Amino acid sequence: MSLTDFRSYAQVDLRLEPGVTVLVGSNGIGKTNLMEAVGYLATLSSHRVSADGPLLRFGTERALIRAKLVRGEQSTVLELEINSGRANRGRINRSNPVRARDLLGICHTVLFAPEDLALVKGDPSNRRRFLDELLVSLIPRHAATRSDYDRVLKQRNALLKSARAGKFTAGHEATLDVWDQHMARAGAELLHARLELVERLRPHLNNAYAQLTDGSKAADAAYRSTLQTLMDDDGAPAGVGGEPSADADQVEDLRLLSVDDLTDRYVRAFAASRRRELERGISLVGPHRDELELILGQAPAKGYASHGETWSMCLSLRLASYYVMLDDARTGGSAPILILDDVFAELDVQRRRKLAAIVSGAEQVLVTAAVEADIPEELAGRRVKVVPGGIDDPESR
Template sequence: MYLEHLSLTDFRSYAQVDLALEPGVTVLLGANGIGKTNLMEAIGYLATLSSHRVSSDGPLMRFGTERALIRARLVRGEQATLLELEINGTRANRGRINRSNPVRARDILGICHTVLFAPEDLALVKGDPSNRRRFLDELLVSLIPRHAATRSDYDRVLKQRNALLKSARAGKFSSGHEATLDVWDQHMARAGAELLFARLELVERLRPHLNGAYAQLTDGSKEAGAIYRSSLQGLIDDDGTAAGHPGAAAAVDGSEDLRLLTVDQLTDRYVQAFAASRRKELERGISLVGPHRDELELVLGEAPAKGYASHGETWSMCLSLRLASYYVMLDDARTGGSAPILILDDVFAELDVQRRRKLAAIVAGAEQVLVTAAVEADIPEELAGRRVMVIPGGIDEQG
């Protein structure tokens, strides 16, 4: 799959811009702050309905406007698909597929696949657990779009349950609230079990690719791994970091392999864990057990990558995570999915020469690779291809 044309209206710094693209490598060159990343952000947003730079949609709309529009023409084999996504400031976002009637934005998920490398990826290793959970969930939704509803259902139930727990902490909790909490426990247990089951399966798919990608980028002297730490097993401390022992409130044996359980069995485990944690949750006013508290621990050799990896190793681990997601998508493409568009946004400026060349050699064979850089000298010769100049407010194509 490749992107043939991108059009933006009132997106970020662009009142209107059109960009024609083709298979293979395209490098967008321009000074820092000129708008290169805005173009890549729009493509990534079309694939995931989220930005790698901001957590809300407000900054995506050009200042002073209340709506932004992304249009993209995607080609897969002999078939072309026109996607339109309307980002709204005052109502729900909407999408269109091949100029059909408007649909919910999440109904376009799974059509455009991307893997986006960016300097912000350092947070995948150095940041808090929410960055790694987001990485898993975005990849999960790209592969299986129905899990967008799974995430949405869980977030909705979590919000309602937390509101009830906060009212209890404020002294407004009654026996009637207790019965209501029991109901929310059941809803959250089911939604949480479905999300946990999907994440565990995904981590199993990622793990071998992560180690393989790390070996490709380095001398292979260390193995890279990923361990899913579930709050269900008491493996997460109250601050959200991985603990080395089962928590006192856990109702599940920390040694139990959750990968062997069904969704129904995980639902039962959550119900047990909520019951065991209730007193502590009422005291704290928050939900202490659930996928929102879990951690994907990245391991390099025998030590956690966070806090122990050097700067170069950290970058290699970040790149390996993105490459692993690319390889998982390629596996999926062989069974009917679409190979992803690779986007490397200002990444090469952050890497040493050796890592630049190794990364370039790995991605050069993808169906479409989009690269941004401030200076052409940062681009390895392995990524020979079309060059496009980005200028204030638009594009100046150079062949």
């Protein structure tokens, strides 16, 4: 991998190999920047910031990530140009420039980081983002699904805000009907894909949690859709109070519905919630307001799990995504690169050893640590020293 003007690096080259590579260096030296670049190449997003601006070295207008990926006898060269003020661009095997999202699905990563605590303790947007990034990694065409939904949501919200400001007319009503149809279809496609993904994750989540702990509690996940707060058990509009009209066990199982069925449910839900949406000036129904509830034993993990249980649940979510990717790799996909960024310093000795034993057999593992003693013996492998502005590694010179 080669970086130009990415974060703290004017230029750095790092040769990576199969197996375990541990990057060691003091805090603030730039270890995470290297891992962030690998993750960005795979997902087109950072686990640390929501905008691209901070990824560019201060005072520069663009950053460049280059990487050569090898799978069996085949190698692929990826280049990703991150630009200030204009669209990012990519290249595959030095071809003509393409959209950045055309690179999705070529490099797969699973990144563990201290920020993962937000997956349990943070607001629902963190868990929705986790699902969507994994979804796009597995099925790159869903990058367009997300983009289409976000575009329609933005337009629909702008119209609702106009109504709240007193500028809503009969013409706006007809326009809102049109946006309802677009948003219903885009939302149904995203919801259907998320529901399928959660069903794939659930058994792996429980298995991973058992691997990391004594197995005394089961771990599970449940997808909570805003459709279920506005529909009764017959799939009809349930009023506009925002509460289900039936007991939780009687709420319609959305997993059994097709995209067309979900589209119809959304259209009816928009109609049921229109008055409230016009009053508040925002879209109240849709995947953008859904929740992935994480469950430990009989209780929600958020608010009930101890600190150690919270960490175990976060790690289990990442491991579950790793196992899902491995399932795909067995049918023609590629095994993901595992990235453990300053994770071991946050864990007790028992969890360190269990996590290390689980990931040590992965095809490629990248680990960062401020203190080499934090790395369990199970992760013996190559060590690379990170120094200000670069790395001290004879093999990468």
